[in-house]
Amino acid sequence: MTPEDAPWWTRAVVYQVYPRSFQDSDGDGIGDLGGILQRLDHLSDLGIDVLWVSPVYPSPQADNGYDISDYRGIDPLFGTLEQLDELIAELHRRGMRLVMDLVVNHTSDEHPWFVESRSSRTSPKRDWYWWRPPRHGMAGGDPGAEPTNWQSFFSGPTWEYDEASGEYYLHLFDRKQPDLNWENPEVRHAVYEMMRWWLDRGVDGFRMDVINMISKDVAPDGHLHDGPPLPGSSLGDGTAHFLCGPRIHEFLQEMHREVLAGRGGADGAAAFLTVGEMPGVTVEEAVLFTDPARAEVDMVFQFEHVGLDHGSSKWDVHPLKMRDLKASFGRWQAGLAEVGWNSLYWDNHDQPRAVSRFGDDSPEFRRDSATCLATLLHLHRGTPYLYQGQEIGMANYPFASLEDFSDVESLNHYVHAVSAGEDAAHVLAALRRMSRDNARTPVQWDASPSAGFTTGTPWLPVNPDHVRWNAESQRKDPTSVLAHYRRLIALRHDEPVVALGDFAMLLPEHDDVYAFTRSLEDDVLLVVCNVSRHPYRLADLLPQALHAELVLGNLPAPDPQVLAPWEARVLRPR
Numbered sequence: 001m002t003p004e005d006a007p008w009w010t011r012a013v014v015y016q017v018y019p020r021s022f023q024d025s026d027g028d029g030i031g032d033l034g035g036i037l038q039r040l041d042h043l044s045d046l047g048i049d050v051l052w053v054s055p056v057y058p059s060p061q062a063d064n065g066y067d068i069s070d071y072r073g074i075d076p077l078f079g080t081l082e083q084l085d086e087l088i089a090e091l092h093r094r095g096m097r098l099v100m101d102l103v104v105n106h107t108s109d110e111h112p113w114f115v116e117s118r119s120s121r122t123s124p125k126r127d128w129y130w131w132r133p134p135r136h137g138m139a140g141g142d143p144g145a146e147p148t149n150w151q152s153f154f155s156g157p158t159w160e161y162d163e164a165s166g167e168y169y170l171h172l173f174d175r176k177q178p179d180l181n182w183e184n185p186e187v188r189h190a191v192y193e194m195m196r197w198w199l200d201r202g203v204d205g206f207r208m209d210v211i212n213m214i215s216k217d218v219a220p221d222g223h224l225h226d227g228p229p230l231p232g233s234s235l236g237d238g239t240a241h242f243l244c245g246p247r248i249h250e251f252l253q254e255m256h257r258e259v260l261a262g263r264g265g266a267d268g269a270a271a272f273l274t275v276g277e278m279p280g281v282t283v284e285e286a287v288l289f290t291d292p293a294r295a296e297v298d299m300v301f302q303f304e305h306v307g308l309d310h311g312s313s314k315w316d317v318h319p320l321k322m323r324d325l326k327a328s329f330g331r332w333q334a335g336l337a338e339v340g341w342n343s344l345y346w347d348n349h350d351q352p353r354a355v356s357r358f359g360d361d362s363p364e365f366r367r368d369s370a371t372c373l374a375t376l377l378h379l380h381r382g383t384p385y386l387y388q389g390q391e392i393g394m395a396n397y398p399f400a401s402l403e404d405f406s407d408v409e410s411l412n413h414y415v416h417a418v419s420a421g422e423d424a425a426h427v428l429a430a431l432r433r434m435s436r437d438n439a440r441t442p443v444q445w446d447a448s449p450s451a452g453f454t455t456g457t458p459w460l461p462v463n464p465d466h467v468r469w470n471a472e473s474q475r476k477d478p479t480s481v482l483a484h485y486r487r488l489i490a491l492r493h494d495e496p497v498v499a500l501g502d503f504a505m506l507l508p509e510h511d512d513v514y515a516f517t518r519s520l521e522d523d524v525l526l527v528v529c530n531v532s533r534h535p536y537r538l539a540d541l542l543p544q545a546l547h548a549e550l551v552l553g554n555l556p557a558p559d560p561q562v563l564a565p566w567e568a569r570v571l572r573p574r
């Protein structure tokens with residue numbers, strides 16, 4: 001790839017909005033489209049290129065909109081279709097693009113498709129979902145009678161028994177999120193038609209929710225297979241039977257052909273951005289998914305780095321070793337160097353806040369570690385994704401008790417773990433660190449009681465640290481996290497080497513210093529990040545850093561000889 005023929009999204013930075021927590025405009029305590037429209041200056045001042053909006057479609061909100069009951073509308077909670085059109089127009093006027101969340105592995109159980117599918121065994125839409133009889137010789141609803149032993153991502157079995165028709169339906173997530181049957185061509189074509197409808201409205205692409213789960217490994221006779229038993233549970237791990245299943249590439253190629261092919265931008269290049277969210281995807285598979293010649297998706301969200309602190313599950317939290325992070329990122333950089341493209345992220349609406357998890361959110365190091373992590377990520381090769389609040393260093397929430405949590409994943413986990421005999425205090429401690437609610441507290445716009453998020457009562461409490469950590473105070477401060485993100489984004493726009501340069505890891509075995517080079521033709525950048533509280537003498541580690549030009553650093557007055565705790569430098573060796 002050269003600067004001349006590289007796709008536009010190699011130079012782009014994407015900003016994710018989780019609408020419910022971004023900005024409320026009508027005082028009901030829940031963020032909405034009107035709120036996003038009010039905050040567009042914040043986004044254009046940051047310099048972002050693309051806005052990805054988490055689901056705003058009509059939904060019973062069992063999983064905050066990831067349970068959709070109508071693919072072609074806007075939930076009144078969030079506003080109207082007219083406001084969505086206005087958002088598209090306003091973004092385009094400012095030179096930004098809009099990417100919608102596409103959630104088509106499952107619908108809501110209140111979607112008309114599922115209502116019809118559920119109505120009887122002979123419904124014409126019966127086969128649009130995964131219906132199966134109870135396990136042979138067992139009565140429906142009895143423990144263990146589920147068609148497979150798979151455990152849901154949100155705890156418990158992946159099957160819900162429907163008394164009325166005497167069969168189970170599959171739901172990899174909540175019971176209110178039944179899985180669509182992509183084996184059925186009618187389902188696929190209904191999805192493609194809906195996608196074309198959104199593109200015709202002017203949206204610029206899709207972030208595809210758990211898109212590597214749409215192909216299930218199903219035997220010709222319709223049988224689905226059990227997975228290996230999970231330790232200490234009657235359930236099993238079914239992922240081998242639905243992650244990157246046998247027809248996944250075929251489906252994505254078909255989608256590309258039916259929806260995106262031929263819709264070029266003005267210059268003939270693809271104007272769109274597609275990113276597939278793919279838990280469990282390997283580097284080898286990611287090469288296939290993102291090889292432009294195969295026409296599947298532009299890039300994928302992989303999960304390796306956000307799994308490094310997991311033990312037997314995400315709730316079994318282990319300390320992260322920086323060396324493991326380097327090895328993982330290094331492998332993804334190398335694996336997609338020749339073919340394909342990386343997406344880069346720390347935070348999103350499903351992950352605890354990175355400054356609390358990978359950085360150091362103590363008052364002493366919060367600013368420095370937030371800007372250090374930002375520099376580290378944005379200087380990798382790939383398209384960086386920035387999640388709302390990350391640009392001001394938002395941290396995890398100080399949850400006191402179970403009542404403070406709202407997320408279905410957290411609440412289900414608590415109920416299941418405690419009823420399985422785990423110590424309640426221990427379960428709560430894990431929720432505190434890993435709950436998705438950490439990412440979902442309202443954006444901290446200012447120091448006022450509701451942080452400028454709402455005039456009403458926020459649906460999740462505002463983090464009390466907003467008095468100190470908010471966008472308004474950082475806007476005026478050239479040393480703020482916000483100001484640093486602005487510089488990083490501008491750097492990617494200005495310097496082809498940041499977008500396209502080859503990546504080479506340095507000091508792979510070092511525990512505390514994360515260093516690498518990026519090079520494009522004659523231009524080389526050296527990036528050095530101290531991901532620890534200990535200072536390091538550069539002469540001992542990277543003498544070439546001593547006389548280099550400082551392109552961008554995260555500390556106001558760096559000592560030329562010493563890399564301070566959580567210091568990051570982007571250097572150009574002379």
Ligand code: TEU
Nearest residue numbers: 063066103153173209210279314350409
């Ligand atoms: O998430 C997919 C996913 O597998 C995980 O990130 C999951 O949400 C959880 O954190 C595992 O512990 C996507 C969406 O991003 C998420 O918000 C939805 O809940 C989920 O799919 C279902 O649509």
